[in-house]
Amino acid sequence: MRPPSRKSGKILASCTHPRWFKLATMDLRALLSDHLHCERKAAESALGLVRRYPHRGGSVEALARLAHEETSHVALVANLLGERGWAPYPDTPNTYARSLLAEVRGKEPGRLLDALLVDAFIEARSHERLALLARGFAARRQEDLASVYRSLAAAEERHAEIFLFLAAPLVPAAEGAERLAFFSQREAEILNSLPLSPRVH
Numbered sequence: 001m002r003p004p005s006r007k008s009g010k011i012l013a014s015c016t017h018p019r020w021f022k023l024a025t026m027d028l029r030a031l032l033s034d035h036l037h038c039e040r041k042a043a044e045s046a047l048g049l050v051r052r053y054p055h056r057g058g059s060v061e062a063l064a065r066l067a068h069e070e071t072s073h074v075a076l077v078a079n080l081l082g083e084r085g086w087a088p089y090p091d092t093p094n095t096y097a098r099s100l101l102a103e104v105r106g107k108e109p110g111r112l113l114d115a116l117l118v119d120a121f122i123e124a125r126s127h128e129r130l131a132l133l134a135r136g137f138a139a140r141r142q143e144d145l146a147s148v149y150r151s152l153a154a155a156e157e158r159h160a161e162i163f164l165f166l167a168a169p170l171v172p173a174a175e176g177a178e179r180l181a182f183f184s185q186r187e188a189e190i191l192n193s194l195p196l197s198p199r200v201h
């Protein structure tokens with residue numbers, strides 16, 4: 001598969017609030033627990049696309065590899081929790097992802113286009129926030145956390161690009177750009193409406 005060229009950072013219409021790192025890390029066990037469930041849901045979501053669109057041969061391998069990588073992220077975060085003697089807290093509803101998914105249209109090809117764009121935005125925002133965690137932990141000299149978050153941030157950026165790459169051929173370019181602009185605005189609105197808390201988003 002040709003490497004995607006679109007830079008995921010460019011699709012976000014807003015930057016995370018400067019106080020987010022401090023508030024998100026006030027309860028590290030809660031943050032790591034939420035992060036573990038985010039990685040699990042990312043793997044499940046990619047495999048869900050394989051289940052729903054098995055005939056789209058070009059995307060099945062890419063999505064399966066992505067799910068595999070997300071599963072390895074679940075293990076990495078589980079290890080961060082385990083090293084601290086913590087079991088993850090149970091999953092709680094993710095308003096951010098649910099609000100974005102509520103915008104996915106019901107009819108093809110809009111349904112698949114929207115699902116891939118939602119995944120691209122979740123990955124792009126995860127990239128931004130995991131990079132903030134990497135920088136923040138490095139500043140606090142918590143190098144074990146900083147190094148894991150640096151590598152995870154890079155992976156999530158690549159995942160956003162994969163979803164944009166898979167979405168691109170589905171509709172004419174102008175229609176795709178219009179939908180991308182819609183989700184860019186909507187994602188920023190949803191994020192802005194949520195409190196800053198020990199969650200990835």
Ligand SMILES: [Fe+2]
Nearest residue numbers: 039042070073
């Ligand atoms: Fe991940």
Ligand SMILES: [Fe+2]
Nearest residue numbers: 042123156159
């Ligand atoms: Fe990802």
